[in-house]
Amino acid sequence: MSWYYGVDGRSQGPVEETTLQTLELSGAIEWNTPVWCAGMAGWKPYGEIFRRPSVQCHECERSVDQEPAIRYRGLSICPRCAPLFFQKVREGLASEEAAQYCGFWIRFSARMLDGLILAALTIPLSILNQVIIFRTYPLTGPGAGMERFENTARLGEFLTIQAAFVLISLVLGFAYEVYFVARFGGTPGKLLLRMRIVRSDFSRLTYGRSAIRFFGKMLSDLTMYIGYIMVGFDPQRRALHDYIADTRVIKRDSRRETRA
Numbered sequence: 001m002s003w004y005y006g007v008d009g010r011s012q013g014p015v016e017e018t019t020l021q022t023l024e025l026s027g028a029i030e031w032n033t034p035v036w037c038a039g040m041a042g043w044k045p046y047g048e049i050f051r052r053p054s055v056q057c058h059e060c061e062r063s064v065d066q067e068p069a070i071r072y073r074g075l076s077i078c079p080r081c082a083p084l085f086f087q088k089v090r091e092g093l094a095s096e097e098a099a100q101y102c103g104f105w106i107r108f109s110a111r112m113l114d115g116l117i118l119a120a121l122t123i124p125l126s127i128l129n130q131v132i133i134f135r136t137y138p139l140t141g142p143g144a145g146m147e148r149f150e151n152t153a154r155l156g157e158f159l160t161i162q163a164a165f166v167l168i169s170l171v172l173g174f175a176y177e178v179y180f181v182a183r184f185g186g187t188p189g190k191l192l193l194r195m196r197i198v199r200s201d202f203s204r205l206t207y208g209r210s211a212i213r214f215f216g217k218m219l220s221d222l223t224m225y226i227g228y229i230m231v232g233f234d235p236q237r238r239a240l241h242d243y244i245a246d247t248r249v250i251k252r253d254s255r256r257e258t259r260a
C-alpha cells in the first residue's frame with residue numbers, strides 16, 4: 001500500500017508504510033499529520049489510522065502522540081511546545097520566589113520604626129546627658145561664658161561621662177537588634193510590619209549570627225547606604241549585611257516560612 005502524507009498543506013509521497021513509521025520516529029510525521037491511501041474517502045490523522053493513543057497539548061491544543069508528550073501537573077505538553085512552556089514555568093516560579101522577599105521601601109519603613117522605638121529609650125538618656133553637661137559647664141553664674149571652656153579641672157570626669165553615654169547607646173542598639181532578631185526572628189519594627197529575618201534555608205538566626213548581622217549593618221551604614229540600595233537590585237532582596245550574615249528578609253505570611 002502506498003501512502004501520501006501532508007506537510008505544510010502539501011502532499012508528499014507515495015511512500016511505504018514502513019517509511020511512514022520511520023518518518024514518525026524522526027518527528028517528520030506526528031499524530032495529527034494527515035495521511036491518505038487509495039480507497040480512503042479523505043485524509044485522516046496519522047494517529048487515528050494507526051491507532052495511537054493521543055493527548056491534547058495544553059499549549060498549542062493539537063492532538064499529539066501520548067508517548068513523547070510531557071506530563072506536568074496534570075497537563076500534557078507536546079515536545080514542540082516544551083522548551084517555551086518550561087521557560088514560562090521557570091519565570092513563574094522565579095517571580096513567585098522573589099515575591100516572598102521584602103523590598104527596599106518596606107525595609108526602610110521598618111528601620112524608621114525601629115529608630116523611633118530606640119529613640120524613646122535614648123532620648124531620656126540624652127536629656128540626662130545634657131543636664132550633666134550644663135551642671136559641669138554652666139551657661140550662667142560663676143564659671144559661665146568663655147571661662148567655662150578654661151575650666152579643665154573636671155575635663156577627665158566630663159569626657160568619661162560622655163564616653164559612657166556613647167557606649168550605653170551603642171550597647172542598647174546592639175542588645176535591641178541581636179536579642180529581638182535571635183529570639184523573635186525580627187526587630188519590633190520588622191515584626192510590626194509582618195517581616196522576618198531568616199537564614200538562607202529559612203531557619204532562625206542564632207545570637208552569634210544576629211550579632212554578625214548587626215556589625216554588617218554598621219558596614220552598610222558606612223557605605224553611604226549603598227549596602228541598603230543593593231536590596232533594590234538583588235533577586236533575593238539582600239542588603240550588604242544579608243550577604244555578610246547569609247540572611248534574607250521575608251514576608252511573615254510567605255508560604256515557605258512555615259518550614260522554618
Ligand SMILES: [Zn+2]
Pocket residue numbers: 057058059060061062077078079080081
Ligand atoms: Zn504543543
